[in-house]
Amino acid sequence: MKKSFLLGLTLITATGTASAQSSLTGAGASFPYPLYSKMFAEYKNAQNVSVNYQSVGSGAGQKQITERTVDFAGSDNPMSDDALKAAPARLLHVPTAIGAVVPAYNLPGVTAPLKFDGAVLANIYLGKIRTWNDAAIAKLNPGVTIPPLPITVARRSDGSGTTYVFSDYLSKVSSEWKTKVGVGNSLSWPVGTGAKGNDGVAGVVKSTPGAIGYVELVYAKQNKLPFGSVKNRAGKFVLADNGPAALAANGVVIPADTRASLTNSANAEAYPIASFTYVIFYQDQKYGARTEAQGEALQKLLTWMVTTGQGYNEALDYARLPAAVANKAKAIINSMTYGGKKL
Incomplete structure (x- = not known):
């Protein structure tokens, strides 16, 4: 279970160049790894977007998103206020399941x-x-x-x-x-x-x-x-x-930022x-060499995970998000921006 779940890092266009939005990377919690493996395989089939998620532990995932080496982190606990302040920009949390x-x-x-x-x-x-x-x-x-x-x-x-x-x-x-x-x-x-x-x-x-x-x-x-x-x-x-x-x-009482x-x-x-398990990502997706297409691809993936993707939770012994929590998650995802402009 420690192996990366890798379904091809890129899709190649007819001209032979890699499409920036064809792959996403994440790292972190092993807690949701069986669920994410299934989700990301289904997402690949449905959307032609590959997701490489490395099951390395929540602590390592939080470190990697802080260092901006992945598109998103997986974590079973929300980051602390001090850890969020230490990040280079505002990080958001979205729960994907209860385990x-x-x-x-x-x-x-x-x-x-x-x-x-x-x-x-x-x-x-x-x-x-x-x-x-x-x-x-x-x-x-x-x-x-x-x-x-x-x-x-x-x-x-x-x-x-x-x-x-x-x-x-x-x-x-x-x-x-x-x-x-x-x-x-x-x-x-x-x-x-x-x-x-x-x-x-x-x-x-x-x-x-x-x-x-x-x-x-x-x-x-x-x-x-x-x-x-x-x-x-x-x-x-x-x-x-x-x-x-x-x-x-x-x-x-689940707060607006869903950290509970x-x-x-x-x-x-x-x-x-029991606990939520979270994905953690930057609200503003314009940093480093990231393109707007990458930010849009991440937003689409996260939206799918808290809507259609919830259909895979129960068969793998995770609980679906309660409707009110899923609505909070969608509101957080919809707040994502690129260079200050809403995606």
Whole structure:
């Protein structure tokens, strides 16, 4: 999953010259990579425009868009105010889907999904719960025979939006986590084996009996990894799926710039570790050697992603954008300019 999704960088016109608007490049989050792979293949078929998206992690994507080496970045967390101020011009965020981060694990002989709550997940990642038959885990899972394996904690080694989402959730449910570790793309981890990308963490879990790792839902499913239900704010244990992930946005005030946290939703039916995933791009597309045609091509792609492209979300275990959020996204995309003139 770490390979670039490359469908031909350019289309060649009848005269043999490359058309500037025939290809676009993006880099960033691995969280939406399975969805973007499908979206961009379909977009190529429909519009004859190739999109090269590199799954390198949200942190790297934010760095590349700040340095203007890609047309857009993918990120599961919005850039901070300080990071936006450090950029050479105004950056915009548009959500493309809602995804769920799940606690995937490898426990031979355990067939029913385990139950987790915020305290147990925080204490596992703080290194305070070290074996699977710990009393705190057993209390949540009465009647389940859990082997007394040591817990191998798997986590991201790269700058990761999935890490941001997971740590944002843990900071809301554990004061100790908030104080000792906090929220971020990259953390000073108390314990754990690091791996790059959602696929890397899934690989550690799959190959290690006793391992647990946080990954986007589709990576658990693709790797046939069991994953647990998580107790939400209303006290209900919810197993991640499209519907419960989408419900995380219900009741959340989404600002005009769409930068919002969906974790630990107050919705009684919501899955608690859910997030938007974003594309990030410059409002004014005239910079460097960019042409107006490139800006127009990006605007058309983004519009397609939040409209027609939403039809691919659910089959790949992502939730569609709520209608009100999709309308905000379209308004942001329509604000794009080239040299101050609206595209």
